[in-house]
Amino acid sequence: MGLSPQKLTGLIQETKRATAALDKVGDYAKLMKKELNDLPDESKKSVNSISRAVGRIRKNIDELTNNINGKLNNMELYDEDIEEAANKLLLFHSSVDEVLNWAETQLQNHKKNSYWGKYWKGVYDYVSKHKTQQQGQQ
Numbered sequence: 001m002g003l004s005p006q007k008l009t010g011l012i013q014e015t016k017r018a019t020a021a022l023d024k025v026g027d028y029a030k031l032m033k034k035e036l037n038d039l040p041d042e043s044k045k046s047v048n049s050i051s052r053a054v055g056r057i058r059k060n061i062d063e064l065t066n067n068i069n070g071k072l073n074n075m076e077l078y079d080e081d082i083e084e085a086a087n088k089l090l091l092f093h094s095s096v097d098e099v100l101n102w103a104e105t106q107l108q109n110h111k112k113n114s115y116w117g118k119y120w121k122g123v124y125d126y127v128s129k130h131k132t133q134q135q136g137q138q
Contacts (some may be wrong), residue, residue: 009072096130107124
């Protein structure tokens with residue numbers, strides 16, 4: 001069994017954490033570069049090595065992020081999953097309009113053609129259709 005969309009999203013979050021940690025190392029290297037004149041001569045080699053390593057690691061993290069995003073965004077969405085999510089939201093929220101607002105907010109947090117963008121668009125459309133059917137029955 002492959003990785004689920006939730007697991008892939010978790011991996012993307014981890015790459016964001018790794019990037020933030022790497023940024024701190026990069027800031028450290030910049031600080032050390034500014035102070036090199038007052039540090040022992042052999043410090044220059046270490047500081048330069050750290051700076052180069054940060055660049056290489058950043059490139060690798062970016063590549064991993066792109067690969068994970070690509071895998072996630074190419075995953076197939078199933079109507080049953082959309083229906084199940086929409087029905088759970090309808091069950092736990094007080095109104096259809098509240099669910100529509102929630103889905104619309106989630107939709108705005110994602111790119112249009114991303115997995116989660118398509119997911120939340122599907123939920124929104126399903127609930128909108130549900131609302132229209134409810135209104136037609138009244």
